[in-house]
Amino acid sequence: MEGEIINFTMVWLIVCMSLCYCHTAGKILHPGAGRFLAISPVVLLFFLLPLQLTSVHLGGATAFFIAWLANFKLLLFAAGNGPLSATPPLPLRRFLALSCLPIKILQNPSEKQSPKNHHETLNQEPKSFLNYWIKALIVALMVKLYDYSEFIHPKVILFIYSWHVYFFLEIILAITQFFGRTLLGIELEPQFHDPYFSTSLQDFWGRRWNLMATNILQPTVYKPTVKIAAKVVGRKWAPLPGVMATFLVSAIMHELIFYYLGRMKPNWELTWFFVIHGFALTVEILVKKVLPEKRRLPAAVSVPVTLVFIFSTAIWLFFPQFMRLKIDVKAFEEYAALVSFMKKLAFPLVS
Known part of the structure; x- marks a missing residue:
């Protein structure tokens, strides 16, 4: 777990430095062949970086964020299209977030900020927070249920697993949205609609x-x-x-x-x-x-x-x-390793 966290940190440091380079290249080079040639080494690097990680949760999320989302957005950016090609140019912090995180800024944020909508948003947030806690509890119960998988039909296990994946993805994306709202001060579109x-x-x-x-x-x-x-x-x-x-x-x-x-x-x-x-x-x-x-x-x-x-x-x-x-x-091994790692952090003398 410790080694994977170190690799994860190094990978994302490289990602941030690479995106800083792309941000600078975008200021110097106009959309077209020149910008594409400048950015293409980063695209190749982003296909290779997930190979440095072996865990399901850290490696899987990183692969989706950079090999798919970031690379496709950078290709659009090279052509002068997509969310990274804003006018005026995006500030670096927002460029980094939009490049590799599964977030999309609301098209009409002014509507979201109206007093009526703001009041509705405040009323909805506790319900949304409770909703995600319930889903997190369901995921925890599903993980426990897998201990008895030998008594359950394989097709039923796959059906349960499908809901597990959905709830897990929704929770991960909700966390991403929370940090986007907190750190960037922007309202983001939801990624799932029931x-x-x-x-x-x-x-x-x-x-x-x-x-x-x-x-x-x-x-x-x-x-x-x-x-x-x-x-x-x-x-x-x-x-x-x-x-x-x-x-x-x-x-x-x-x-x-x-x-x-x-x-x-x-x-x-x-x-x-x-x-x-x-x-x-x-x-x-x-x-x-x-x-x-x-x-x-x-x-x-x-x-x-x-x-x-x-x-x-x-x-x-x-x-x-x-x-x-x-x-x-x-994934289950990682859950156990994470619990052990957190115990070491919380009770270093006991460990």
Whole structure:
């Protein structure tokens, strides 16, 4: 644990220094080939840095933050687009945070600061705080439940694990938002919108689930693909190849992150998961284009159908990767190591 924390600290020091360099390069170089050539070594470095970490929690979060989010944002920055290409240029502290953290500033912060909305926000914060504590308690109970996994059907374990991952991600992103609000003084958009109420795959992937990944894939993959496809198949049908391209890139990035976590050759089941969802979402969009809204399924039917599809495909192709790479075992070992480490810090003489 001590060695991993030291490596984690060193990795993030390198990340901060690299982003300071990118911030300076952005002031000197105009968007285009010159800025891209200046930033490309940092992009390569950010793909390599997660290999210095072996833990599931520190390594997995770092891989997502820098190999995916930061790299895609830096590529947009090289082209003069994305959240880092603000006018006037972002101050360094905000540039560092927006580069590698899963945060997005509200587009209309003035509305958020109105007396009425401010009062509503103060009333909602205790409820939100309690909500996250409840979810943290549920995660703790799930971890304890795994001690009896030999008495539970493997598919049920995978179902429980799916909720574990969701709650854990939401808590991590909520912590990130808290520090963003506290340290940067800015209001941030939520990254989850009750995905268990999704009425369709389009609703789930586009408006409810891990919106930071959605927001970074849209300008880097979806929009350029739609622009190219529009010249071939027309504007009406251009979103269809755009959706498939977006899911393929998402599949590649997930395969990469799981490689960081397990250091094993991929078996491409993750890729198939995203290909199936990309194809299903493409069909869904196609049906919506030809079917009148009044003839579509009501929410009472579409919500359970959507959730059944998501859970069944995830249990079939996505979550088994956690077991194959023994990520679940490593995670529980890390929980135990963290408890031991905290005890040493709290009671050094007893240890």
